[in-house]
Amino acid sequence: MSINKNAYIRYQTLDRCFSNTYRAYFIADLLEQVNNALEDFNGYDSNIRKRQLFDDIKFMESEAGWSIPLERIKSGKKVYYRYSEKGFSIKKQKISDEELDAINSALMVLLRFKGIPQFEWVNELIPKLQSLFKQENIPEVISFDHNEFLKGLDFLPRLYQCIINKIPVEIEYKSFKNTNPKIFIFHPYYLKQYNKRWFLFGISESDQFLYNLALDRIVNVENSENKFIKNSSYDFANYFENIVGVSRGRDEQQLKIHLLFDSDTSQYVLTKPIHGSQRKLSYDDNGLLIEIEVIPNFELRQMILSFGNGVKVISPENFRNELAAIIEKMYSCYVSQASFNKNN
Numbered sequence: 097m098s099i100n101k102n103a104y105i106r107y108q109t110l111d112r113c114f115s116n117t118y119r120a121y122f123i124a125d126l127l128e129q130v131n132n133a134l135e136d137f138n139g140y141d142s143n144i145r146k147r148q149l150f151d152d153i154k155f156m157e158s159e160a161g162w163s164i165p166l167e168r169i170k171s172g173k174k175v176y177y178r179y180s181e182k183g184f185s186i187k188k189q190k191i192s193d194e195e196l197d198a199i200n201s202a203l204m205v206l207l208r209f210k211g212i213p214q215f216e217w218v219n220e221l222i223p224k225l226q227s228l229f230k231q232e233n234i235p236e237v238i239s240f241d242h243n244e245f246l247k248g249l250d251f252l253p254r255l256y257q258c259i260i261n262k263i264p265v266e267i268e269y270k271s272f273k274n275t276n277p278k279i280f281i282f283h284p285y286y287l288k289q290y291n292k293r294w295f296l297f298g299i300s301e302s303d304q305f306l307y308n309l310a311l312d313r314i315v316n317v318e319n320s321e322n323k324f325i326k327n328s329s330y331d332f333a334n335y336f337e338n339i340v341g342v343s344r345g346r347d348e349q350q351l352k353i354h355l356l357f358d359s360d361t362s363q364y365v366l367t368k369p370i371h372g373s374q375r376k377l378s379y380d381d382n383g384l385l386i387e388i389e390v391i392p393n394f395e396l397r398q399m400i401l402s403f404g405n406g407v408k409v410i411s412p413e414n415f416r417n418e419l420a421a422i423i424e425k426m427y428s429c430y431v432s433q434a435s436f437n438k439n440n
Contacts, residue, residue: 102134102142106152107161109133111186113177114166117269123149153177162186171246248311255296255317259284262324264301268315278314282307283325286332288342295342297332299325306330308342340371340396347390349398354410356401361406368398397409397422 109130113121121129127149134142155161167180185322258265265284270277288295294311301322306329337344338350354377357365362384366376373389390396392415400407400419409416 101150102138105133105137106130106144106149107156109184110152110156111164114179115183115185117178117182119168121178121440122171122174122176126177126285126333152333162189168363236436237289246312248294248314251311252294255311256287258319259287263327264320264322264324266318268317268322269309270313270315272313281320281322283327285327285330286335288336290342291377297330297335297342301325305346337372338389339391339393339395340399341393342435343393343395344391345393348393350389350391351412352387352389352413353385353392353412353415354385355400356382356408357386357403358411359383359405361403392418 110126113129115127123146127144127146130149130152131143134144153166156164157166164186165180165184167178169178239363257263257267265282266281268277268278269281282296282298283301284296284298286297288297288308295308296311296314297306297308299306304325335344359381362379365374365384365386371388371390373387375387377385377387379385397419400409402423409419
């Protein structure tokens with residue numbers, strides 16, 4: 097039984113009213129109680145009318161709902177509603193098989209955190225729930241592409257709590273480009289996993305630019321007593337929409353990029369689009385021509401190169417030339433190695 101948030105609020109409110117043996121709830125009273133509860137969560141626009149209220153009551157009485165024992169008691173010319181069984185509540189109903197399946201599926205998703213420090217409770221929770229619901233042990237039949245041996249995972253719980261509680265951190269960070277680590281104050285806003293690695297997004301207190309830091313390059317994290325700089329400029333729900341991966345240049349412009357995939361590679365790209373903006377322009381004997389509208393970055397270049405000779409950049413010319421230069425350097429590495437092997 098799948099129930100959205102508003103419906104859940106309505107059913108819980110009606111259940112509370114039907115359970116109350118000290119007050120008579122007529123239909124107008126029920127409607128008022130339900131709308132008050134909805135307004136508290138969603139505002140005035142979420143109010144319902146009598147027709148919806150009658151539909152809700154009908155659903156709660158049905159087998160698809162909770163088969164509630166509801167009686168209608170006359171009081172003059174009006175009728176009030178109350179459970180006929182004292183102490184009945186939909187909260188006391190046994191969990192359904194469908195809901196059990198949903199819980200098990202959710203727990204399997206939680207298992208992707210297996211091996212991360214302070215998330216050991218996930219493994220402990222599953223047998224407890226199975227015991228609670230009197231289920232036999234269910235074998236693990238799903239796995240995720242997750243690197244539990246990645247460095248820096250022990251910082252993940254602390255950084256998550258700092259984001260939630262708006263606490264700046266003092267980070268000791270050693271990038272691949274620098275020999276010695278740097279220490280700076282960082283205001284964390286968001287965590288994202290990409291290609292088996294975790295990245296922390298936030299601003300450096302020194303220049304207040306947005307950075308993404310790879311957790312496997314973090315040497316140490318300590319809470320800072322500095323005042324937290326609130327996030328007022330970045331909407332991370334949309335931040336990643338026009339990029340592939342996690343990196344995004346400050347002045348990079350979004351481009352329409354045309355890519356031609358050969359017949360062997362095209363099916364992979366059709367079934368697994370390389371970006372949400374992907375649009376098929378043509379599909380014939382020449383291959384699959386698509387258009388994506390993205391900000392070019394390191395991850396996009398790596399993805400395109402991973403297709404080898406199965407893809408060709410058609411436009412824009414500057415981006416095509418940039419990829420061609422990378423391919424030339426790759427080719428020169430192999431040519432020089434072949435020449436070396438020949439002479440030795």
